[in-house]
Amino acid sequence: MFKITLISAFIAFFISTVSAAELKKFEGDALAPALTLTSLDGKEVSLQDQKGKVVLLQFWATYCTPCRKEMPSMNKLIKKLEASKTPFKILAVNMGETKDEVQKFVDEVKPEFTILMDEKGENVQAWNVFAAPSNFLIGPKGKIRYTLYGGVDWDADEIVTTIKELAKDPSKEANKQKEEVKS
Amino acid sequence: MHILAYTYKLINKSTHYTDMNHYTARHLISGIFLSLSLILLSLQPANATYKVTSFETGDAEIDVRVFKADGDKLLLGFACDQGSSVAEEATASTLAKDGIEVWMPDMLSAYMLPKLRSSLYDIPTDGLEKILEAAVKTGKKIYLVASGPDTELILRLAQDWESKHKDTPLGGALLMFPRLNKTKPEPGKPPVYQDAVGKTHLPLMVLEGERTPNRWGVGHLTNALKKGGSTVYAKLIPDVRGYFFKRNDPNVPEDLVTTQMSGLIKASLFFLGRAH
Numbered sequence: 258m259f260k261i262t263l264i265s266a267f268i269a270f271f272i273s274t275v276s277a278a279e280l281k282k283f284e285g286d287a288l289a290p291a292l293t294l295t296s297l298d299g300k301e302v303s304l305q306d307q308k309g310k311v312v313l314l315q316f317w318a319t320y321c322t323p324c325r326k327e328m329p330s331m332n333k334l335i336k337k338l339e340a341s342k343t344p345f346k347i348l349a350v351n352m353g354e355t356k357d358e359v360q361k362f363v364d365e366v367k368p369e370f371t372i373l374m375d376e377k378g379e380n381v382q383a384w385n386v387f388a389a390p391s392n393f394l395i396g397p398k399g400k401i402r403y404t405l406y407g408g409v410d411w412d413a414d415e416i417v418t419t420i421k422e423l424a425k426d427p428s429k430e431a432n433k434q435k436e437e438v439k440s
Numbered sequence: 441m442h443i444l445a446y447t448y449k450l451i452n453k454s455t456h457y458t459d460m461n462h463y464t465a466r467h468l469i470s471g472i473f474l475s476l477s478l479i480l481l482s483l484q485p486a487n488a489t490y491k492v493t494s495f496e497t498g499d500a501e502i503d504v505r506v507f508k509a510d511g512d513k514l515l516l517g518f519a520c521d522q523g524s525s526v527a528e529e530a531t532a533s534t535l536a537k538d539g540i541e542v543w544m545p546d547m548l549s550a551y552m553l554p555k556l557r558s559s560l561y562d563i564p565t566d567g568l569e570k571i572l573e574a575a576v577k578t579g580k581k582i583y584l585v586a587s588g589p590d591t592e593l594i595l596r597l598a599q600d601w602e603s604k605h606k607d608t609p610l611g612g613a614l615l616m617f618p619r620l621n622k623t624k625p626e627p628g629k630p631p632v633y634q635d636a637v638g639k640t641h642l643p644l645m646v647l648e649g650e651r652t653p654n655r656w657g658v659g660h661l662t663n664a665l666k667k668g669g670s671t672v673y674a675k676l677i678p679d680v681r682g683y684f685f686k687r688n689d690p691n692v693p694e695d696l697v698t699t700q701m702s703g704l705i706k707a708s709l710f711f712l713g714r715a716h
Contacts, residue, residue, distance in 0.1 A: 285628060316627070320651045320681050352653060381656050388625035389653035404627040 280394065280403040280419060287400040289314075289393070290383045294350065294373040297359055302348065302373055305399065310344040311424045312395040313411075316381060318352045319362040321389040323408025332369045333412035334420075343424045344397065347371065352389060353378035396423050489533060495545075495574065497567040504545045504571060507532045511539025513611070513709060514575050516568075517585035517594055518544050527685055527698045534702040540709070541580060545571055547593070560593050561634075565600045568593075572601060576608055583709055584642075587616035588683065595620075595636035599668075602640060612643035612712030614705060617654070617682060620661065631657055633664050641669030643715035645708040648674065652682035671715040677704070 292304040292314070304312065313331070317324040331347055338345040347370035351359050356374060363372060375381060384393070394403035402423055409416070490505045515535065518528060532542040547563050575582050584594040594613050601610060622632045644665055648658050655676055662672045679693035685701075687694060697704065 281626070283628060318651070318653060321653065352656065378656060385628050385630055387631050387653065387657040387660065388627075391625070391627035391653075393627055401628060406625050406627055 279409075280405050280416065283393075283401045283404050285401075287402070289395050289399055289401050290380075292348075292350075292380055292384075294375055294380065297351075297356065297363060297372040297374060302371055304348065304395070307346050307348075307395075308399055309397050310346045311397060311420050312393075313345070313347045313420075314384075314393040314395060315347065315349045316352055316384065316386045316389060316391040317349055318389045319354055319358050324390045325362075325366055327390065327408045327411060328366050328368045330409075330411040330413075332367075334417065335369060337412055337417050338420060341421060343421050345420060345424065348373055350375050350380060352381050352386070394420070394423065489536075490529070490542075490544075495567065495571050497570050499564075500567050502545050502547065502567050502571065503549065504543050505529075505532070507536035507542040507544075509536040509539050509541040511541065512580050513539070513583060514541040514543065514578060514580040515583050515585050515614075515705070515709070516543045516545070516572065516575055517614075518587070518590065527701065530699070531701040531705070535705060538702065538706065540706070541578070543571065543575060560589055563593055565593070565597045568597050569601060569604070572597070572610075581611040581713070583611045583712060584613040585616065585705065586613075587618075587685075589619045591615040591618040592620055592634045592636050595634070595640055598640035598642045599636060602642070609716075610642055611709070612645065612715060613640075614645045614647070614708045614712070616647045617649060617652075618646060618661065619654070630660060633661070637661075637664050638667035643712045644670045644672045645712055646672065646674040647704060647708065648676055649680040649682055649684060650676045650678050651680060654682060673708075673711050673715075675708075 289304060294302060296302050304314065313334075315324075315331075319325075331349075335345070335347065349368065349370060350373045353376060355376065359372060359374065384391075388406055390406070390408065392405040393401050394405070396402045403419065490507045493504050493506050495502045495504060528544070532544060535542050545568065547560075547568070572582065584598060586594045594615075598610065598613055601608075620634050620637050622634050625631060646658060646662060646665070648655050658674050658676070662674050665672045677693075677697055679691070680697050681687065681694065684690060684694035685698045690698065
């Protein structure tokens with residue numbers, strides 16, 4: 258009995274450490290810095306080209322344990338949003354590691370989203386990122402709307418709902434922002 | 441063979457330096473190279489030979505492990521794992537054999553505090569000041585050392601010491617893998633540091649692992665530490681992760697750096713000594 262209790266407590270602790278973080282409304286200069294990087298498979302990808310979609314921009318590293326744990330839930334998030342035809346894209350920027358290191362991780366963890374390489378860490382600095390995983394949820398008009406530090410279950414209902422809300426008509430989003438400024 | 445390969449990488453790999461001109465950077469590399477080379481020549485494990493001395497303060501009795509040495513430098517603090525790891529005693533023994541005296545106070549037990557990060561902020565500096573006064577009496581140049589969140593305590597200690605002992609400057613402080621954030625990191629925003637950051641003018645050396653996100657904050661932290669008037673050096677250690685000395689799954693470089701920590705400390709003290 259004691260053994261079962263102990264195992265349950267351990268599982269509960271494990272789950273809580275993965276899903277403890279929460280999306281936080283971004284306060285500050287919401288205009289996202291420019292970002293153009295080469296993907297792991299050699300294509301040039303620009304954040305500016307994603308306008309009209311909600312973008313989850315994540316800064317991560319292969320040695321970051323929460324990054325490894327949460328990536329399967331990011332795959333599930335994509336599937337959930339595809340099912341509801343929500344325009345959404347994940348760009349996961351690796352923080353200063355080599356292509357070999359990242360490829361080994363990708364082969365193992367199998368993320369189903371775009372991995373971008375920032376081998377010199379220039380974007381890490383430009384985006385004021387000092388920890389991993391650092392996440393920015395960017396609205397369809399290119400403005401940072403939420404941030405999140407730490408591991409989380411990305412396919413949780415609350416997050417899916419937030420992204421769906423963000424993805425609604427960009428003009429509505431702009432009006433909502435104006436209302437927030439007025440209040 | 442792995443050790444030699446890593447040492448080669450440590451010397452040759454392009455690393456990030458802050459507040460160091462090319463000349464200084466080259467000399468730090470040379471210093472590390474020299475220290476590691478010397479250690480590689482004598483890889484036999486050091487015996488932990490120390491005496492425990494107790495210091496009574498108003499509200500605590502602090503036990504200090506003293507690793508005696510004949511040299512002119514004294515290192516006060518704990519390099520890793522809050523003073524309780526095997527690697528730490530081995531490091532202290534090696535340093536003592538090379539002439540650097542090491543005093544390791546057990547602060548958590550003295551104040552009957554649990555081994556938690558938050559406990560460190562409750563530790564007053566008066567007990568450590570008393571230990572510092574005794575250390576100064578040895579006539580040796582005093583350096584402080586701490587790792588992780590413990591670095592807050594030695595920055596606070598340095599600040600308090602400087603305000604009360606203007607005529608007795610310390611040699612410097614070595615901040616190993618410092619964790620000095622006051623609040624949880626927030627993406628897109630610069631870190632907010634503990635109040636003790638930027639309050640001392642003691643020369644400081646920051647060592648950080650290359651395979652930790654904290655490496656991206658080294659420049660920012662260095663600038664914050666300089667605000668107190670400190671000369672600040674910073675160095676990334678290739679291929680090691682955060683808290684590598686506590687990991688159950690150390691890789692070859694982490695094993696090497698844990699066992700050869702004394703080499704890094706000696707190179708760091710060399711540079712701190714040049715800052716005056």
